[in-house]
Structure formats: C-alpha cells, structure tokens
Amino acid sequence: MSIKSMKDLFFHSLKDIYSAEKQIAKNLPKMAKAAGSAELRSAVEKHGQEADQQIERLETIFAQRDVAARPLRCEAMDGIISEAKDLMADVNDKFVRDAGMLSVAQAIKHYEISRYGTLIAWADQLGYQDASKLLREILVEEQATDQILSRIDVAAIDKKAA
Amino acid sequence: MSIKSMKDLFFHSLKDIYSAEKQIAKNLPKMAKAAGSAELRSAVEKHGQEADQQIERLETIFAQRDVAARPLRCEAMDGIISEAKDLMADVNDKFVRDAGMLSVAQAIKHYEISRYGTLIAWADQLGYQDASKLLREILVEEQATDQILSRIDVAAIDKKAA
Numbered sequence: 001m002s003i004k005s006m007k008d009l010f011f012h013s014l015k016d017i018y019s020a021e022k023q024i025a026k027n028l029p030k031m032a033k034a035a036g037s038a039e040l041r042s043a044v045e046k047h048g049q050e051a052d053q054q055i056e057r058l059e060t061i062f063a064q065r066d067v068a069a070r071p072l073r074c075e076a077m078d079g080i081i082s083e084a085k086d087l088m089a090d091v092n093d094k095f096v097r098d099a100g101m102l103s104v105a106q107a108i109k110h111y112e113i114s115r116y117g118t119l120i121a122w123a124d125q126l127g128y129q130d131a132s133k134l135l136r137e138i139l140v141e142e143q144a145t146d147q148i149l150s151r152i153d154v155a156a157i158d159k160k161a162a
Numbered sequence: 163m164s165i166k167s168m169k170d171l172f173f174h175s176l177k178d179i180y181s182a183e184k185q186i187a188k189n190l191p192k193m194a195k196a197a198g199s200a201e202l203r204s205a206v207e208k209h210g211q212e213a214d215q216q217i218e219r220l221e222t223i224f225a226q227r228d229v230a231a232r233p234l235r236c237e238a239m240d241g242i243i244s245e246a247k248d249l250m251a252d253v254n255d256k257f258v259r260d261a262g263m264l265s266v267a268q269a270i271k272h273y274e275i276s277r278y279g280t281l282i283a284w285a286d287q288l289g290y291q292d293a294s295k296l297l298r299e300i301l302v303e304e305q306a307t308d309q310i311l312s313r314i315d316v317a318a319i320d321k322k323a324a
Binding site: 005013076080090091092093100106110115117118 | 164165166167168170171175178236237238239240241242244245249252253254255258261262265268269271272273275276277279280284
C-alpha cells in the first residue's frame, strides 16, 4: 500500500471494489444454482450478470486516468463469499439455505453500496466527472438490486424454514 | 458449521456478529487515536464504546436461549479491520488517512446494519420477542452512528486531502 494522495486512495479503493466485483461475478452463478426459491435464484443471477458489466465500467475508469486495472484482493468480500460457500456446502434444508443465502446477498449489496458511495464522493472531489458518472450508474444498479432482494418474500422463505 | 434449522442459522449468525462486535470493540479505540479530525475521532470512539454495550446485549440473547456465547470468527469484519490497520500504518498524510478511515467506519456500519436487519427478521419469525427487542435497540444505535458518520464534514476532510 503506497497511498500519498486522494488520487492514490481513490485508485486503491477502486482496485478493492474491482476485485470484489470479480469475486461476485465468479461466485454468484454458483450461488444462484444452489437457490431453492425461483425468486431468489433469479435475483442472484441478475446480481452476478450485473457484476460483469460493472467490471467493464471500472476498467473504463482505470483507462481514463491511465492507471493499470489490477484487482487488489478484497478481504471483506472474500469473507462474505466464504460464508456463502459454507452455507451452500453444509446446509441441507433448502429453505434454511435460502434464508442464509438471501442474508449473504444483502450483506454483499450493502458492502458495495457503502463503497460506491465513498468512491463517488472522492471522484467528485478529485474532479473526475467521467468516473463519477460511471460510478453513479453502478450505484443506481446496486440500489435497484438491493430493492429486489428486499422485496423477495423473506417471510415465506423463513416460514417454510422455521 | 452444523445448521439444520432456522434456530441454528439464527445463532450461527449471532455468533458471527458477536465476533464482529468484539473485533470492533478491540480495534476502534486504536482507530480513534489515529484520527486527525476531532469530529472523526469522537465518532469512532463512540462507535467503539457502543460495541461494548452491544456485546452485553448479545450475551443476554444467548443466555435467554441457553446457547453458549461463542464468537465465530467473522471473516468479513476481519477483512474490513485489516484494511483499517493498513491505512493507519501506511498512510502518512493525516487528511488522506482520515478520508480512508471514515470510509472504513462506514463500511463497518453498513455491514452491521445489514446483519442486524436479518437477525431481527429471523428472531421475529422464531418468536424470540425478547431477542428481537434487544436487536432492535442495537439497530437503532447503529443507524444513529451511521447518521453521525454521514454528517461528518467529509467534503472538508476530502478538500484538505486533495
């Protein structure tokens, strides 16, 4: 870590979320397959597909400032995804597994929303209007998916699991 | 991980956030000391002190159902706190460090808010009204601290850092 300026901090954080999006794109299709509820499966699939497009937008931001797009291992996302893998491997009851997976999907979204909020503030401060625009597009998508996850009939999943 | 029912999932998740709160209580006083801005220092101190009280409430919930209060290493929180430690160790410019630390504090809060939201839904589903009440008290505190963090004059911190 060699962070001397806000520009360094911005790209450090961008590399972190770039790594997180790559982990999401890689692992969410597996999570979707493991979902028992069709609604949850579809939301998790959408979330994974969006990550692919978001990775491209992040690569554009790196290119705009001639910074190498190198993922910086995001330990927080590693931790959340490792929990998802444990749930998929060890929980046999499909309703209990769905309840756990929905909770993990929401934790992933909240982490992303927090990080993109910060990145937008920093991009604005640094005068990176092109980057700010792309980051805002991503944030809007993240918030929409969070809303879809919130609308999933958790009560029905939980009721079957209880 | 041996999760067969919603009760198992609830206590698995409770042990995870119990571990997260212990990591927060241990590490946030160090983060507070490293803060350059008095406003940020005070918000981070408050956040750390609240964790101590929240740990007690979580222990009450374990006791109410005769479940051993054993922390289950929360890898997501490990990852976020490890990032905070790197920032404190490696970033010399105090304004840049503050901007990074504020972002980490917000990521911690968002993770907690997401997790407590889930735990409240599950406690309600399981009919654990006593637990639900305590978890709601914690969530209200978490949201209030998140508001305080959001009100910190980020623009001023970022401007000095830019």
